[in-house]
Amino acid sequence: MHIVSIISLWFIPVLIGFILLYGTVKKVPTYETFVEGGKEGIKMAFSIIPFLVGMMVAISIFRASGALDFMIDWMRPGLEKFGIPADILPLAIIRPISGTAALGMTSDLIAAHGPDSFIGRLASTIQGSTDTTFYVLTVYFGAVGIKKMGDALKVGLLADLAGFAAAIVVVTLMFGM
Amino acid sequence: MVNYIWVGMTIIGLVFAAVNGTMSEVNEAVFKGAQEAVTLCIGLISILVFWLGMMRIAENAGLLEKLANLFKPFITRLFPEVPAGHPAMGYILSNMMANVFGLGNAATPLGIKAMEELKRLNGGKDSASRSMITFLAINTSSITLIPTTVIAIRITYDSASPTEIVGPTLIATSISTIAAILIDRYFYYRRSRKG
Numbered sequence: 001m002h003i004v005s006i007i008s009l010w011f012i013p014v015l016i017g018f019i020l021l022y023g024t025v026k027k028v029p030t031y032e033t034f035v036e037g038g039k040e041g042i043k044m045a046f047s048i049i050p051f052l053v054g055m056m057v058a059i060s061i062f063r064a065s066g067a068l069d070f071m072i073d074w075m076r077p078g079l080e081k082f083g084i085p086a087d088i089l090p091l092a093i094i095r096p097i098s099g100t101a102a103l104g105m106t107s108d109l110i111a112a113h114g115p116d117s118f119i120g121r122l123a124s125t126i127q128g129s130t131d132t133t134f135y136v137l138t139v140y141f142g143a144v145g146i147k148k149m150g151d152a153l154k155v156g157l158l159a160d161l162a163g164f165a166a167a168i169v170v171v172t173l174m175f176g177m
Numbered sequence: 178m179v180n181y182i183w184v185g186m187t188i189i190g191l192v193f194a195a196v197n198g199t200m201s202e203v204n205e206a207v208f209k210g211a212q213e214a215v216t217l218c219i220g221l222i223s224i225l226v227f228w229l230g231m232m233r234i235a236e237n238a239g240l241l242e243k244l245a246n247l248f249k250p251f252i253t254r255l256f257p258e259v260p261a262g263h264p265a266m267g268y269i270l271s272n273m274m275a276n277v278f279g280l281g282n283a284a285t286p287l288g289i290k291a292m293e294e295l296k297r298l299n300g301g302k303d304s305a306s307r308s309m310i311t312f313l314a315i316n317t318s319s320i321t322l323i324p325t326t327v328i329a330i331r332i333t334y335d336s337a338s339p340t341e342i343v344g345p346t347l348i349a350t351s352i353s354t355i356a357a358i359l360i361d362r363y364f365y366y367r368r369s370r371k372g
Contacts, residue, residue, distance in 0.1 A: 015231075016231060019231050019232075019234055019235045019238070019240065020234065022235070022238050022240055023234040023235070023237070023238040023240075025238075026237075026238040026239060028234055028237045028238045030234055033230075033233050033234045033237050034230035034231065034233065034234055035230065036230075036233060037229045037230040037231070037232060037233025037234070037236075038226040038227065038229055038230035038233075039226075040229050040233075041222065041224075041225030041226035041227070041228070041229040041230070041286065042222060042225075042226060044225055044229070044286070044289060045218050045219070045221045045222040045225050046218070048218050048221070049214065049215055049218045052214035052215075052217060052218055053210075053211045053214040053215065054183065055183065055214070056210040056211065056213055056214040056217075057187075057206075057207055057210035057211050057214070058183050058186040058187045058190070058210075059186065059210065060206035060207065060209055060210030060213075061186070061187050061190035061191065061194075061203050061206050061207065061210070062186040062187070062189065062190040063190075063206065064190070064194070064199060064202040064203050064205065064206035065189075065190040065191065065193035065194035065197060065199050065202070065203050065206075066193055066194070066197045066199050067189050067190050067193040070193065096317070103330075106327065106330065107330050107333075110330055110331065110334050111334055114334070115330075115331040115334045115335070115336035115339070116336055116337050116338070120331075120334075120336075121341075121342055121345070124324070124327045124330075124331060124342040124346070125342050125345045125346050125349055126349075127324065127327050128324025128327045128342065128346040128350070129324070129346045129347075129349040129350035129353060130317070130318065130319075130350075130353065131276075131316065131317050131318065131319040132317075133317040136288070136313060136316050136317050137313060137317075139285060139288075139289070140288050140289055140292045140313065140316070141292065141305065141309075141313075143289045143292065143293075144289065144292045144293045144296045145296075145303055146292070146296065146303055146304065146305050146309065147303040147304070148303060148304035148305060149304075149305050150304060150305040150310055150368075151310055151364040151365075151368065152305050152309065152310045152313050152314075153182075154364065155310055155313070155314045155357070155360050155361050155364055156313055156314060156317040156357075158356075158357075158360045159314050159317050159318045159353055159354075159356055159357035159360055159361075160317060160318070160353075162318070162352065162353045162356030162357065162360070163318055163349060163350070163352075163353030163356070166348070166349040166350075166352035166353050166356070167345070167349040170345045170348050170349045170352075171345055171349075174344070174345055175345075
């Protein structure tokens, strides 16, 4: 664990130093190149705004109206048959849609059930092992102007489902109910 | 598909609000959601500018090409449509590296650059290519080595062992990444059978 935390602490600084030194050795005009590349970042951030605004407003409406809570209550009996705690469902639904909302829900679950409870551990594992599919999809495809997504959404969501299933199984096996 | 989900979430929410009498919350949610989205984008500018600047240096120095060559056997198998030594490979790899180390913010600009290169490979069309879908699938199941944020939350709530979830997270994320690749392959073969 110590090595892992050292790596996470040193990774970015070492990467920055390495790129700058490597560029200097290869005679790249580092500062000019940095500025030139950075300009692109401004354009990119602004081009993402409409995609995120559209998506996040829809999610907020869905959540604020009470529709999300209704969906959870409706699905609860079916889920509990498969050993899936219904409390985890909002997180599972929100996780592919909104990263910040999912983080909020994870902290909420950990606060309510305790970090070392089954739900707490499960929420931690789900939060850590999956990513925000809709965010990745809207940002990556939006920034480069991909309009026809093909199977991308289906594949992404099914992968998320596999991630949740894996998290539930692994946490159950390692820590028990 | 995304059109239906988008409209569906909004309309279901609106109908619910009408029935439930939560219209005032919904009014607030419209403005809060939009504001949150813009705040997120503004926050992204700093990181995007910095990492895209750094990565331009790495790119011009030939560093990404080197990285791509190193992992060529692995990546050519995953992305058969990307020619060996193409800059897209370098971006894909740096994006994966950033994800592995939990650098979500560094991963985003790299992922966008990778998509840009993949779009160029696809003749600039506005439809997703096979490689784009594979890249996306791997990204959404992101292999995580250190779930930093989660560990931080667990420490905040006095966990007896905040880092105990590192093991399960790594196992779960590996399984989901393998599953993502398999699911992606399945959909690809289904597509190609249909012609």
